[in-house]
Amino acid sequence: MLAVHFGAGNIGRGFIGALLYQSSFHTLFVDVNGKVIDEINRKQKYDVVLADEKKEVLTVRNISGINSMIDSEKVVQAIVNADLITTAVGPNVLELISELVARGLQERLHKNPKPINVIACENMVGGSDILKEHVYKHIAEKDHGELNSLVGFPNAAVDRIVPNQMNHDRLEVLVEPYFEWVVEKTAFKGKIPEITGITYVDDLKPYIERKLFTVNTGHAVPAYIGHLMGYHTIYEAMQDRSVLEILEGALGESGEAIIQTYGFNRAVHQEYVSKIINRFKNPHISDDVARVSRGPIRKLGPNDRLIQPAKMYWEITGKSPIMLAKVIAAALMYSHEMDREAVELQQLIEKQGYRHALERISGLKSDHALVPIIMKEMENINAYTRG
Numbered sequence: 001m002l003a004v005h006f007g008a009g010n011i012g013r014g015f016i017g018a019l020l021y022q023s024s025f026h027t028l029f030v031d032v033n034g035k036v037i038d039e040i041n042r043k044q045k046y047d048v049v050l051a052d053e054k055k056e057v058l059t060v061r062n063i064s065g066i067n068s069m070i071d072s073e074k075v076v077q078a079i080v081n082a083d084l085i086t087t088a089v090g091p092n093v094l095e096l097i098s099e100l101v102a103r104g105l106q107e108r109l110h111k112n113p114k115p116i117n118v119i120a121c122e123n124m125v126g127g128s129d130i131l132k133e134h135v136y137k138h139i140a141e142k143d144h145g146e147l148n149s150l151v152g153f154p155n156a157a158v159d160r161i162v163p164n165q166m167n168h169d170r171l172e173v174l175v176e177p178y179f180e181w182v183v184e185k186t187a188f189k190g191k192i193p194e195i196t197g198i199t200y201v202d203d204l205k206p207y208i209e210r211k212l213f214t215v216n217t218g219h220a221v222p223a224y225i226g227h228l229m230g231y232h233t234i235y236e237a238m239q240d241r242s243v244l245e246i247l248e249g250a251l252g253e254s255g256e257a258i259i260q261t262y263g264f265n266r267a268v269h270q271e272y273v274s275k276i277i278n279r280f281k282n283p284h285i286s287d288d289v290a291r292v293s294r295g296p297i298r299k300l301g302p303n304d305r306l307i308q309p310a311k312m313y314w315e316i317t318g319k320s321p322i323m324l325a326k327v328i329a330a331a332l333m334y335s336h337e338m339d340r341e342a343v344e345l346q347q348l349i350e351k352q353g354y355r356h357a358l359e360r361i362s363g364l365k366s367d368h369a370l371v372p373i374i375m376k377e378m379e380n381i382n383a384y385t386r387g
């Protein structure tokens, strides 16, 4: 069984690649990072280390790599012969890989017209649907019908904290022991692959929203509030009582929205939240505040982890999501010279001010009730700045 996986980064190697190996796939990593690809082809294996006291190691084998910057034709041929396609490249990169995926799928229609599935493993709602939209833009219209009958794009939710790596070995990955990979069953074409660790569900929406609006909303708290307070790692920020108060408050608000929208059991949800808060406190992981804060424009987007649960909470309860508003305010203040979106965000704020920048990025109309609530927290948030 051949899996073509786009993105040999932290999640690609530390999560998806590991489970594919355990499920007897050969994983062909496609990446633009030539050094990582060369190393994959040289060593043909890498270690995944669990971040706990025992530091258990899984050696992932049965791998190879293609640098898509120089060998795109090889990627096309790999897609022709593949049994599965997966991605973990980042939401904004899906559009960039779509042309190559389309070339491969189009060629496959002629040479190997068998069903195949493409699973985008990104932190977003409807990631595979979005990749599909981009892919179809590059496919001749006459082939849309056939492609649609043979190629499935099941959406997925992936959850495992994999921090930036600081290992001597370029391929080794330190990952948290916990993981969850939930995939939409109904969108598959042909046989559903047997992959260790995947949970197949009929309707992914409750799972992806529960995950994004709990794990990722929660993680954004020690990230953005922590950055404001001068902390460099999530672990450091999690030791601060005021960070924890905002975290618990924000997850209380997003939790209420999720419970009331999807009917999750309140006690079970509270357990889910407690487990996540403990994952953020893992002393065996050193996770940069800058990694978790990366891409603030994406994270302040209309459907992402901050604005969407705040809107849901407001609409469902009629109450102000004060804690989420604090995190949104801190995200708007996030500046980091190495983060392209953070630079763009601060330039926009300099030109148009916080209120206009918020409206533009979040899609909130100027008369939306959340706008003044967030603006008020912009004033209050300075109290959290240390020193």
Ligand SMILES: NC(=O)C1=CN([C@@H]2O[C@H](COP(=O)(O)OP(=O)(O)OC[C@H]3O[C@@H](n4cnc5c(N)ncnc54)[C@H](O)[C@@H]3O)[C@@H](O)[C@H]2O)C=CC1
Binding pocket: 006, 007, 008, 009, 010, 011, 012, 030, 031, 032, 033, 068, 088, 089, 090, 091, 093, 096, 097, 121, 122, 123, 158, 159, 160, 161, 162, 163
């Ligand atoms: N790191 C984590 O804890 C988690 C990350 N995710 C999601 O997984 C996705 C990947 O995140 P990470 O692995 O952390 O990022 P990463 O930056 O470690 O990996 C992304 C990889 O994609 C590659 N890439 C960039 N452009 C490409 C292109 N045009 N073609 C092929 N490869 C390309 C990069 O070179 C890099 O190796 C993101 O959507 C993220 O939100 C989801 C759950 C956990």
Ligand SMILES: O=P(O)(O)OC[C@H]1O[C@](O)(CO)[C@@H](O)[C@@H]1O
Binding pocket: 123, 158, 159, 160, 161, 162, 215, 216, 217, 219, 220, 291, 292, 293, 294, 295
């Ligand atoms: O990967 P993103 O969407 O940039 O956001 C970082 C977040 O995603 C994760 O990498 C994994 O869920 C978390 O560690 C963090 O909440």
